[in-house]
Amino acid sequence: MFKVIQRSVGPASLSLLTFKVYASPKKDSPHKASVKVNELSLYSVPEGQSKYVEETRTPLEESISHLRRYCEPYTSWCQEMYSQTKPRMQSLVQWGLGSYEYFQNAPPGFFPRLGVIGFAGIVGLLLARGSKIKKLVYPPGFMGLAASLYYPQQAIVFVQPGNVKNSPGNK
Structure with missing residues (x-):
């Protein structure tokens, strides 16, 4: 174990060292003139003709x-x-x-009223056994009757004829 630590500490500690590297041209290579910034390919567009070729479709x-x-x-x-x-x-x-x-x-007393109106609808559904017309009439009728007991002003407005909005005779 100690040998493994010794062998890993050496290269790891060398990576923490910093030193400078100086590069020089080879002695037998001819000396080239320096390149200007606008001559670099990074800043210029290479000249060439591009042509769009549509590939053939594969079966997939x-x-x-x-x-x-x-x-x-x-x-x-x-x-x-x-x-x-x-x-x-x-x-x-x-x-x-x-x-x-x-x-x-909700306003106070709303949920008990809602429960009584719903219970009236269930009673109407139970009393309407056997007939489809009774099933269509009794539950809404009983619910309307229970709702009219709790909300009499709205029931009067609902029942009165001629309270239809936007009717031609009601201007």
Whole structure:
């Protein structure tokens, strides 16, 4: 173990030393004139003619191109549907965030009222067994009746005819 440490410490300590190296031209090589900065290839554009040559397509590239042309109508349809549904989804998300804020800061007594109205809907669903029309009428009717007990002013406005906004007779 001690020999391994000795053999690794020597080269490692030499790497920490710094020294200068002076280079001189060979004695038998002819002395060249110094090169100017603008003559360096780094600062000048090499002269030459470039020509674009299109490579031939491989069978893999051909099959991918055929697949892309086949799928293009479907992808454009998906993009179109996404652009149509994106605003609706954003408004739905905003509505959900607004509802979440309302439920976080609900007025006192809101949740018990909501429970009674929901329970009335479940009772209506239980009483509507057997008939599809009853299932469509009883739950919303019972929920509306329970809601009108808690919110009478809004129920009166909802029931009165002629309270439709933007109707021609209501100016």
